Amino acid sequence: MVGTPKLIGLAALLFFLAGRSGFAKNSPLAPPPDWSWLAHCAHSMPREEFARLLQNHYARNDAAAGSVEVGEASVRIRTEGDAWQEVPFATGGEHQGTGPARFWRKAAELGPAPLGKPLQGVKIVLDPGHLGGEWAAMEERFFQLGKTRPVAEGDLTLAVAKRLKPMLEKLGAQAVLLRKSDRPVTRQRAKTLEPAAAAELTGAYTAERLRRQSELFFYRISEIRARAQLVNELLKPDVVVCLHMNAEEWGEPEHPVLQPRNHLHAIVNGCYGRRELESDDIRAEMLAHLFGRIADEAVPLSECVVETLAEATGLPPYTYFSNNAFRAGEGPYLYSRNLLANRLYRVPVVFLEPYVMNSSPVWRRVQMGDYSGEKVVDGVPQKSLVVEYATGVAEGLARYFRRERPSGK
Ligand SMILES: [Zn+2]
Numbered sequence: 001m002v003g004t005p006k007l008i009g010l011a012a013l014l015f016f017l018a019g020r021s022g023f024a025k026n027s028p029l030a031p032p033p034d035w036s037w038l039a040h041c042a043h044s045m046p047r048e049e050f051a052r053l054l055q056n057h058y059a060r061n062d063a064a065a066g067s068v069e070v071g072e073a074s075v076r077i078r079t080e081g082d083a084w085q086e087v088p089f090a091t092g093g094e095h096q097g098t099g100p101a102r103f104w105r106k107a108a109e110l111g112p113a114p115l116g117k118p119l120q121g122v123k124i125v126l127d128p129g130h131l132g133g134e135w136a137a138m139e140e141r142f143f144q145l146g147k148t149r150p151v152a153e154g155d156l157t158l159a160v161a162k163r164l165k166p167m168l169e170k171l172g173a174q175a176v177l178l179r180k181s182d183r184p185v186t187r188q189r190a191k192t193l194e195p196a197a198a199a200e201l202t203g204a205y206t207a208e209r210l211r212r213q214s215e216l217f218f219y220r221i222s223e224i225r226a227r228a229q230l231v232n233e234l235l236k237p238d239v240v241v242c243l244h245m246n247a248e249e250w251g252e253p254e255h256p257v258l259q260p261r262n263h264l265h266a267i268v269n270g271c272y273g274r275r276e277l278e279s280d281d282i283r284a285e286m287l288a289h290l291f292g293r294i295a296d297e298a299v300p301l302s303e304c305v306v307e308t309l310a311e312a313t314g315l316p317p318y319t320y321f322s323n324n325a326f327r328a329g330e331g332p333y334l335y336s337r338n339l340l341a342n343r344l345y346r347v348p349v350v351f352l353e354p355y356v357m358n359s360s361p362v363w364r365r366v367q368m369g370d371y372s373g374e375k376v377v378d379g380v381p382q383k384s385l386v387v388e389y390a391t392g393v394a395e396g397l398a399r400y401f402r403r404e405r406p407s408g409k
Pocket of ligand 1: 244
């Protein structure tokens with residue numbers, strides 16, 4: 001049912017237009033950014049390192065032009081609206097500044113691990129992507145062929161997280177799940193977010209459009225912001241593993257189509273776009289990641305995990321043809337891309353996208369459910385999809401920490 005179109009007032013429109021030209025501007029539901037950490041970045045990074053990270057990883061193709069100006073001795077950063085702050089570079093090998101405060105530790109900073117426990121003392125947060133359950137249809141990460149077992153990303157990622165937690169604990173890690181059911185972490189709901197959603201919509205819109213915008217604010221933005229608050233302020237882990245599954249276009253929700261393509265990739269935070277960097281909060285997050293040297297750990301860690309997962313699953317790499325992502329590692333599986341979760345979590349994030357949920361082989365395996373041991377699927381004995389995913393991630397993390405932690409000898 002289509003509702004009556006609403007028109008936003010002229011005053012609101014003028015305010016909106018003014019917001020695009022110089023006044024402070026934030027992305028939806030973002031509080032005004034806190035830049036206080038920037039003061040600790042003076043003399044914390046040499047010019048060469050800053051410029052390399054900015055140009056090669058975070059803001060390729062001059063995406064930060066107009067808001068980050070790299071000079072000889074310092075960088076000028078547009079903080080809010082038309083306000084700028086200058087941050088001097090470190091010179092002569094002396095790093096006087098500390099950079100942004102960080103709670104996470106690099107693998108190389110941990111002590112040696114006991115034999116068989118490469119993850120001893122590592123704090124790992126598992127983030128089962130999406131919500132599933134009663135929210136699966138709203139999230140549009142759900143399909144069902146006739147009366148067969150439904151495929152919901154949020155339910156599958158939760159099942160993987162529950163299998164993965166004891167595997168990581170066996171390897172010595174402290175592992176925590178960001179959610180244990182389909183209950184949202186955020187206290188907001190689509191209804192309570194309606195005013196914010198209405199403020200975001202411009203021009204005339206229908207009641208249906210407002211409903212969809214409010215739902216999107218709830219399950220995507222508010223939910224991820226609430227999870228980020230848990231990660232950054234309460235749990236303070238060394239690593240976050242975001243568990244997702246991919247999907248290809250499945251057409252009409254009532255008549256989803258299976259297709260043969262199946263693949264894998266992982267995403268590390270980076271590749272910010274020019275328009276994204278016009279938002280004060282997004283610019284602040286990018287610079288906090290850059291000065292925090294998060295990619296130095298996130299790239300090799302993610303690459304090790306995704307390559308181990310590739311061995312465990314036999315999946316080929318996914319290839320992006322859009323300009324919102326580029327290859328970040330040595331191999332073909334890791335991409336740099338700016339997502340809300342890997343941007344808001346101020347810690348190395350391993351963001352995984354294995355399996356195409358609506359590919360024929362994955363659909364058939366989902367129909368078999370989760371099980372222990374092996375069952376014959378498509379003529380080959382296979383672990384359950386959930387166990388295969390969890391095992392690949394656990395082995396990848398173990399492999400990275402085994403390689404990077406100092407040896408006890
Ligand atoms: Zn997902």
